[in-house]
Amino acid sequence: MDAFILSRVEHGVMTLTLNRPDRLNSFNDVMHQQLAECLTQAERDDTIRCLMLTGAGRGFCAGQDLNDRNVDPSGPAPDLGYSVDTFWNPLVRRLAKLPKPVICAVNGVAAGAGATLALGCDIVIAARSANFMMAFSKLGLIPDCGGTWFLPRVAGRARAMALAMLGDKLSAEQAEQWGMIWQVVDDAQLSDTAGTLARHLASQPTFGLGLIKQAINAAESNSLDAQLELERDYQRMAGRSADYREGVSAFLSKRPAQFSGK
Structure with missing residues (x-):
């Protein structure tokens, strides 16, 4: 089985790398299952004191892999609520309840559930070239993975409504100016900056x-x-x-x- 989640534990930090770069790290069911297994380890292992989430390749995460949710025009409508209830909602709840800091290092595009997944982490650092996009409206959907809960709280109602309805790209620098994320750094500095922060938090109370x-x-x-x-x-x-x-x-x-x- 392909390793769609790369896991490394060093200096009290578990680094999880979304690893489907050819699909901009969009999630399929196997990827969800592998991430869930890593979170179980993070929950149970007391030597893991900080979690860092990032992506492989040129993007952080493009959300749900639509190839896994392809609609047959002649067939029955898909039950997207099942996917949300089975995979995305448990993921959001586990990250929120994890009694350890969760850092997200956004290394490129964060779209759809990839954007809301990032915003659901405790501290978000983004590469200068990164961007966030609530792409759900482009498909006639609503933001999930906690999107309608996180967005108004980090961006305010007016900005959340426009971001969700328009589905436009939001640059990392604009997200920082709006207070949606913690910090923007040059692309070459993202890994070192996020790693240094994660190791610092892992050494704290x-x-x-x-x-x-x-x-x-x-x-x-x-x-x-x-x-x-x-x-x-x-x-x-x-x-x-x-x-x-x-x-x-x-x-x-x-x-x-x-x-x-x-």
Whole structure:
């Protein structure tokens, strides 16, 4: 079986590379299954403290491989909801719930579900030549893979509506200016910049980083009172962690902290 997901673990970082460059890393069912297996490893392995997602070749991801969803005009209409429910929705939920930072290094075009997949990661760094495109409207579809949830939150309602309805390309630099992604770097610097950030996060108090991630995600739907109570509960959990004890000890001793992620 072809390896459509390349996986490497070094220095506490699991790097997952989408590997169908001849198809701009568009997803078929086997690719989904291989990515799911890698996420299971990331969830279970405590030595993995940061996840980085990127693409092979000249694109990050063109979303769903339409060859797998080809419509026969004389046949029954396809059930695209089944595909979303079986593959894309579980992927979005797992990345959101993963108690570890998830970095996306967008190395080229991110279109359709490839764009919303990137925006669903915790920190997005893009090559200067990269672009984002909500291509769903070109096919008479709606943004999925969390697109209608992420877009208004990262771009605002007006921009989200136009991006989704027009399906125009958005440059990486414009996405950065709009606050949709964290950083744009020169193409030649993308791998080093994203890798350095991933290794840094993997060396930090990742138990606390996981709580930060869950708290910020919860704030999107919580009332202020509910969020204050969640902060109290999470702070209680963080204060009981080995990372907190190490952080305080290192601060008082004026030495670099050695966090374990526990």
